[in-house]
Amino acid sequence: xxxxxxxxxxxxxxxxxxxxxxxxxxxxxxxxxxxxxxxxxxxxxxxxxxxxxxxxxxxxxxxxxxxxxxxxxxxxxxxxxxxxxxxxxxxxxxxxxxxxxxxxxxxxxxxxxxxxxxxxxxxxxxxxxxxxxxxxxxxxxxxxxxxxxxxxxxxxxxxxxxxxxxxxxxxxxxxxxxxxxxxxxxxxxxxxxxxxxxxxxxxxxxxxxxxxxxxxxxxxxxxxxxxxxxxxxxxxxxxxxxxxxxxxxxxxxxxxxxxxxxxxxxxxxxxxxxxxxxxxxxxxxxxxxxxxxxxxxxxxxx
Numbered sequence: 001x002x003x004x005x006x007x008x009x010x011x012x013x014x015x016x017x018x019x020x021x022x023x024x025x026x027x028x029x030x031x032x033x034x035x036x037x038x039x040x041x042x043x044x045x046x047x048x049x050x051x052x053x054x055x056x057x058x059x060x061x062x063x064x065x066x067x068x069x070x071x072x073x074x075x076x077x078x079x080x081x082x083x084x085x086x087x088x089x090x091x092x093x094x095x096x097x098x099x100x101x102x103x104x105x106x107x108x109x110x111x112x113x114x115x116x117x118x119x120x121x122x123x124x125x126x127x128x129x130x131x132x133x134x135x136x137x138x139x140x141x142x143x144x145x146x147x148x149x150x151x152x153x154x155x156x157x158x159x160x161x162x163x164x165x166x167x168x169x170x171x172x173x174x175x176x177x178x179x180x181x182x183x184x185x186x187x188x189x190x191x192x193x194x195x196x197x198x199x200x201x202x203x204x205x206x207x208x209x210x211x212x213x214x215x216x217x218x219x220x221x222x223x224x225x226x227x228x229x230x231x232x233x234x235x236x237x238x239x240x241x242x243x244x245x246x247x248x249x250x251x252x253x254x255x256x257x258x259x260x261x262x263x264x265x266x267x268x269x270x271x272x273x274x275x276x277x278x279x280x281x282x283x284x285x286x287x288x289x290x291x292x293x294x295x296x297x298x299x300x301x302x
Contacts, residue, residue: 001014001297001298002119002298003113003119003121004119004121004122004130004131004294005106005109005110005128006106006122006128006130007128007130007133007167007171008190010171011171012171012172015134015171015172016172017297018134018290018293018294018297019134019137019138019141019293021293022286022292023138023289025289025292026286026289029064029289035064035065035066036066037065037296037300038065038066038097038295038296038299038300039065039067040066041062041067041068041097042067042068042069042095042096042097043058043067043069043070043096043097043098043099043100044070044072044092044095044098044100045058045059045070045071045072045099045100045101045102046072046074046099046102047071047072047073047074047101047102048073048074048102048103048104049102049124051102051123051124052261053284053287054124054287057287057288057291058123058291059071060288061288061291061292061295062295064292065296067295067299070096085108085115086111086114086115088112089111089112089114089120090115090116092116092118093116093118097118097119097299098118098121098295098298098299099112099116099118099119099120099121100120100121100123101121102123102124103124103125104125104126105125106122106125106126106127106128108125109125119298119299121291121295121298125160126223127160127163127187128160128164129161129164129259131287131290131291131294132164132259132287133161133164133165133167134168134290134291134294135283135284135286135287135290135291136165136168136257136286137172138286138289138290139257139279139282140215140257142282142286143255143279143282144214144215144255147173147174148173150174150175150214151174151177151212151213151214151215151251152165152169152174152177152214152215153176153177153178153179153210153215153216153217153250154166154178154180154218154219155179155210155216155217155218155240155241155242155267156179156180156220156221156237156267157219157223158178158180158184158185158187159186159219160223161217161219161259162180162186163186166178166186166200167190167193167194169198170194170197170198170200174198175198175200176194176199176200176201177200177201177202177203177213178201178202178203178209179203179206179208179210179240180202180240181204181236181240182204183236184236184237185202186202206239206241206246207245207246210249210250211249211250212251213254214250214251214254214255215254215255215257216242216246216247216250216255216257217257218240218258218268219258219259220261220263220266220267221234221263221266221267222234234266237267240267241266241267241268242267242268242269243268243271243272244269244271244272247272255276256268256273256275256276256280257280258273258280258283259283260280262280
């Protein structure tokens with residue numbers, strides 16, 4: 001692994017290796033065992049989309065690993081005034097040890113990685129959210145003990161979260177079901193791959209998709225950059241909500257995950273959210289530990 005651009009680039013063994021290291025780093029943090037594995041290293045963090053969890057977890061993670069992080073908004077860089085991504089990649093490679101980018105187009109991340117000679121981490125695009133799903137997988141294993149024989153159901157927009165959850169779930173041997181409206185399905189090529197490589201379905205029926213699920217997952221109906229579609233999406237996704245009725249057809253003691261921020265009473269009821277707040281905020285915390293593992297794997301001394 002030289003970059004983390006999307007989960008489909010990683011083998012199941014590479015994902016498990018990251019999760020195992022994340023568990024170890026989490027254990028060490030809670031037991032006050034220092035792990036300055038990136039001492040003297042610097043991560044540049046390019047943000048073309050705002051963030052709470054991504055910025056704080058990466059910045060804190062680099063500090064805990066003994067390195068430093070630079071916050072670089074589009075307004076701080078010449079990329080915001082038209083400098084090509086190719087040139088930005090080549091310049092930053094001269095100064096930094098790694099680049100993290102949170103942006104819109106997956107192609108921009110791919111181009112950045114092509115021209116940079118240092119590791120590039122995709123911290124979110126409209127196509128994929130690999131760092132979030134590594135944290136999700138870490139949380140699922142913490143709660144369930146194993147991925148074997150488990151079913152994950154995602155309810156809502158077939159967006160970057162759905163795309164990456166499909167890949168992560170199938171690669172870990174989970175059954176994956178997606179419940180979404182007909183016009184809001186995940187990436188067609190990813191669904192075809194999932195159908196050929198595991199137990200996968202994408203259907204409009206929320207109750208059928210959630211039946212027997214060990215993990216229920218949702219995300220906002222209108223993601224960042226889609227604010228202008230909010231009302232259209234609110235109508236399209238009516239009924240695509242994790243609520244007590246949906247919970248009743250899932251496994252008893254099924255866990256609920258949400259990548260946050262959450263819009264209570266839209267994609268999830270306040271009641272269900274608060275009942276499952278512990279696993280949701282454990283999931284949010286695990287962004288820190290999973291990303292530290294990625295940073296060590298990419299930027300640590302081999």
